[in-house]
Amino acid sequence: MIDFSHADFLVSAQRFSQCPADSGAEVAFAGRSNAGKSSALNAITGVRSLARTSKTPGRTQLINFFALDDKRRLVDLPGYGYAKVPERVKLEWQRELTLYLQRRQALRGLILLMDIRHPLKEYDCQLLEWCQTSELPVHILLTKADKLSRGAGGGVLQKLRHQLDKKYPGSTVQLFSSLKHQGLEEARERIAAWLA
Structure with missing residues (x-):
């Protein structure tokens, strides 16, 4: 079993070419700006200030690598969507993100x-x-699940499961709340299985 609490910042890469050696195994965290990637990373590892969180969408502008041990890593990818940054910068992020997703051999799951x-x-x-x-x-982690009632959250989960089965079979989904520590074990088990 992986000890997530051993997670430690490794390096930030502005460009795909600056990523650490492409060996071992890693799981990347992706999502729209302000979806809660950094908060989820902190909650899953139990290391409170591992990834910097912010109320400002688009704060993560680099590919951030966190080592779990000498062979396994978690990766925080720049958010996509409505971040208030110049179009040129957005396109740059998009390009580096695409390169990472297409070429990274160590990537085991998203x-x-x-x-x-x-x-x-x-x-x-x-x-x-x-x-x-x-x-x-x-x-998929449906973040901020604490913002909805239990019944409403369950409804969103069921509807999304149905949509995924039809359009993206094999993708899985769960409810998640960094604030209430909901769904931590399920997320950890999924990541650990990919990194095994």
């Missing part, structure tokens, strides 16, 4: 984060389609 109140937006669907084509496993 944790895709979606705010439970706004699931399956355009970029999410594009990413799911790409992962489907590339046969990269995807596990």
